[in-house]
Amino acid sequence: MARPATEELRRRNRSALLDQLHRHGPQTRAELTEALGLNRSTIGALAADLSQSGHIRETTGRSTGSAGRPSTLVECVAEAAQVAAVEIRSGLARLSVVGLGGAVLERAEAPLEADIEPLEAAATVAHLLDGAGVADAVAAVPGLVEGPIVAYSSELGWADRDFGTDLLKATGRHWRMVDTATAAAVGEWSRGDAGGSANLLYLHGGRGLTAGVIVDGRPRCGSSIALGHLVVAPEGAECRCGLRGCLEVEMGASRFAEAVETTTVAAWMGDSVARQTVRRSGECLGRALGAVVTATNPDEILFGGWLRELYLASAATVRSSLAATTLPQLRARLRLRTPALGAEGPLIGAAETGFEALIDDMR
Amino acid sequence: MARPATEELRRRNRSALLDQLHRHGPQTRAELTEALGLNRSTIGALAADLSQSGHIRETTGRSTGSAGRPSTLVECVAEAAQVAAVEIRSGLARLSVVGLGGAVLERAEAPLEADIEPLEAAATVAHLLDGAGVADAVAAVPGLVEGPIVAYSSELGWADRDFGTDLLKATGRHWRMVDTATAAAVGEWSRGDAGGSANLLYLHGGRGLTAGVIVDGRPRCGSSIALGHLVVAPEGAECRCGLRGCLEVEMGASRFAEAVETTTVAAWMGDSVARQTVRRSGECLGRALGAVVTATNPDEILFGGWLRELYLASAATVRSSLAATTLPQLRARLRLRTPALGAEGPLIGAAETGFEALIDDMR
DNA sequence: TGTCATATGTTGCTAACAGCAACAAATATC
DNA sequence: GATATTTGTTGCTGTTAGCAACATATGACA
Structure with a gap:
């Protein structure tokens, strides 16, 4: 390495400081000291560096309410x-x-x-x-x-x-x-309220059906999951991909996607034909989820895109057909919910x- | 942090040096310099530390064959x-x-x-x-x-x-x-010849059937995979776990486990009843693998335990029923093989x- | 209103680290 | 046996983070 190791250390700390601010929003220097486990003087030096380079801005501190010299507040400069x-x-x-x-x-x-x-x-x-x-x-x-x-x-x-x-x-x-689902998973992980679970599965329903994964607290990069082409009915209808009985065909993904795009959800859910489709699709989804949960053992599953509507309309069905295909020990930890960031994820x-x-x- | 950051840096480098030796075997100091990207003098100091503490041993270098002062060989002390x-x-x-x-x-x-x-x-x-x-x-x-x-x-x-x-x-x-399968996956990853693939799936066949995963080059710790309880036949026989149609029941895992334990593989494969069982189980395995591959998108699948014998006896069947249930884009990268470490994995x-x-x- | 306790930023100093360059050592080649 | 080449060793340097003492700014209380 051409760079001296001490400089490397400095860079690491500087980037850790910026990362902390980027992820957790404006903080006082005292809080940063606590969060990074570095000395007050070190934080001071790092902040001076980043202030110089325009990445952060230091404002006169908000009054904490308790005694002591007020802390200076540090925040990211969005434009930087x-x-x-x-x-x-x-x-x-x-x-x-x-x-x-x-x-x-x-x-x-x-x-x-x-x-x-x-x-x-x-x-x-x-x-x-x-x-x-x-x-x-x-x-x-x-x-x-x-x-x-x-x-x-x-x-x-x-x-x-x-x-x-x-x-x-x-x-x-x-x-x-x-891929969209992995991106959404990262979004929920970093800015939603899924921060707690180390293993997160995000299902995204569009014209197709994809999944994104956070494993052991890290977004799984490099390879995504085409969940729509999980074969759920070996003798099922042929899919555009060439396989038979793909999940997204069996669930009628494109119809759902259209329905969510073109009609209001309330009207769509009121439709009696749709209601039956919803039940059948919820069942199908639950069984497919059973396989995915068994194969990947996540802590949390999020339903994005039109899967959100489907899940909300048929949570009980999804849960019961999931229950028929997964060990109780796997379900015990598992939470199902809808994403906090919605379509912005x-x-x-x-x-x-x-x-x-x-x-x-x-x- | 109570410890000075410079000491932290030293510790990190020291542990990186030991890790390098542990993983890749005895090396010369020159090779270590190259591998860790540190200076000769730094490597010297670190080696002195570890020699002092008894973790490594430095022996007079083997003659490289080319000109120059011979390098001292560094190796781990197993008993340390x-x-x-x-x-x-x-x-x-x-x-x-x-x-x-x-x-x-x-x-x-x-x-x-x-x-x-x-x-x-x-x-x-x-x-x-x-x-x-x-x-x-x-x-x-x-x-x-x-x-x-x-x-x-x-x-x-x-x-x-x-x-x-x-x-x-x-x-x-x-x-x-x-879990045994994750352990075996780690073994193959670190000491076998699976070093190349970032996403590795190890299937272990015993009385039950479990799977271990390496994701993005890291063993997935904290949660393992009970692959035997993937439901492959919703209307199938009841399993001891309470579900119906679990993979390990449908495949007859315990019979395979017994067969491998009690008879020689050759005799067992010669048996005409077994041969039919093998074909059926290979098909079943292939379809189950289809779901797992779709849900996890690995680069490499290893068949351990008695799955090794099954795979060797029915590779073509496994591959073809896998092909019927996975996208060609997923199969393109996928390699199937048996573990290099065998039962020691x-x-x-x-x-x-x-x-x-x-x-x-x-x- | 003024003093004290408290929390925080600032400054000069120190120990430790990795890198560097010059030198020493040990081999191959001719 | 002389030279080139590679590697280990040694003393020195620049940089870093931590520390302690001091400065600063607030709240609490008399």
Whole structure:
């Protein structure tokens, strides 16, 4: 290593300080001292560094109410580092520009044509981004994502498409790629209220059905989960992917996705045909979940996208068919719930992925 | 932190050096310099520390064959830190005492009664260990292990038993607990030749059927996978666990386990009844694997215990029924094979778990 | 209103660490 | 046997975080 180890240490501490502020919001220097386990004078020096470089701002402290010299409050400067997060869906591209500390500085969205090609989608993203000066960029795509490649996406109808390179061509910059469900899982993990569980499973319902995982407190990067292509009925109908009896076909994912997009949830749930579909789909979901829970043993399952509506409408059904296919010891710890961040989860999580890389690279 | 940060840095480097030697065997100081990215003089100082404390031994260097001063060879002193690893099976407890660097210093085994109680098993372990002076102790149990608790073990017939505390009572010391499959996965990962894949799934066939996972290059600790209780036939026969159609019942796990234990593999495979059972079970395994692969997306699957024999006898069947239930994009990267360490995997991996903790605690 | 207790920021100093450069040692090559 | 080459050793340096003493700013209480 060319860099001296002492400097390395300093960088690590500096990045830890910024990370702490980014994740947990404005704090006093005294609190930072406590949180990082460093000396007051060290925190002072680190804060001076980061203040100099414009990453943080120190304001005169709020009165604590108790005796003693008031602490100076430290907070991130949102404009100091910005990350662009894009979510690609069927029919829609959404952009958020997020600042250091997690504030959303800009939003934009644009429609996408049906059956759009990756390069065209990338062009739309370029238009949305429009030269915004961001330090990192992350794209969330629903499906099986491997590095820059979208290996398979039911929702977009893409298979083995190099969307990462298309984004590079269209925007002139490198994009990190994640799958929508993993992004949402990261979002809930870092900014939602799922902080407690070390093993989190996020299910995302769109035109297809994908899953994202946090394992032992770390987002599982590098390989995503195409849960919609879990085969639940070996003799079932053929799926576009070539297999038979895929979960997303058996559950009627596209119908749900449309229903949630086009009608109000209340009207949709009132429909008697829909009600029966909901029950049947809830059952199907529960059984599929049984396999997934047995195979991955999570602490918490979150239902995102239209799965949220389905779960809310059929929680009892889901639970009982889950119970028929999992050991009680697995269910004991398991919590089922809906995401706290709603539809913003994927964008927030994607941005968070960018910030993690950014802050890590400061070391 | 009470400790100065500079000392912390030293400890980290010292532990990294020892870790490097433990994992990759004897190396010259020049190689260590390269591997750790530290300066020659730093390596010298660290080696002096560890030599002083007795953890390593420096011998006069082997002649490299090329010009230059010969390098001094550094190696772990096996006796300097020892870990006891125990594997509990139906009918048998096996012990290895492993030294720093991975050398097996002692072996012992003892029969266990059928339907043994945890406390009795712990007593047998105490007898096997017999006051050996080990720095850490790890027990591998087949089933769902959560901290000191065996939540469910088909093989031992235990449910929610506090085996960890029983071991503490019987041996007077703390035991780390892992499930057999995760231990074996760690073994293959660290000492087998699975070093390449970041996501590894190890299937262990005993009286029951469990799985262990390496995710993104890290063993997934804290929660194991009772794969035998994946429900593959909702209308199937009732299992001892209370569910219906569990994989291990449908596959006839106990019959396989017995067959492998009692007859030679060749004779067993020659049997025409067995041959049909093998085909059917291979098919069943393949379909179950489809669900697991879809839900976890591994790079590599290893078949341990009697699954090794089953896989070798029916690889084509397993592959084809796997193909019917997984996306081609998932299969593209996937490798199926048998473990390099054979039956030693669980013990080696369990010991490795202990060493990781031990070396980590030096920091 | 003033004094004291309390909590926090600041400053100068210290111990320890890793890196560096110069030197010493030990081998291969010619 | 002379030289090139690689590696270990030694003394020195720059940087770091911790510490202690001091300065600063508030609340509590008389």
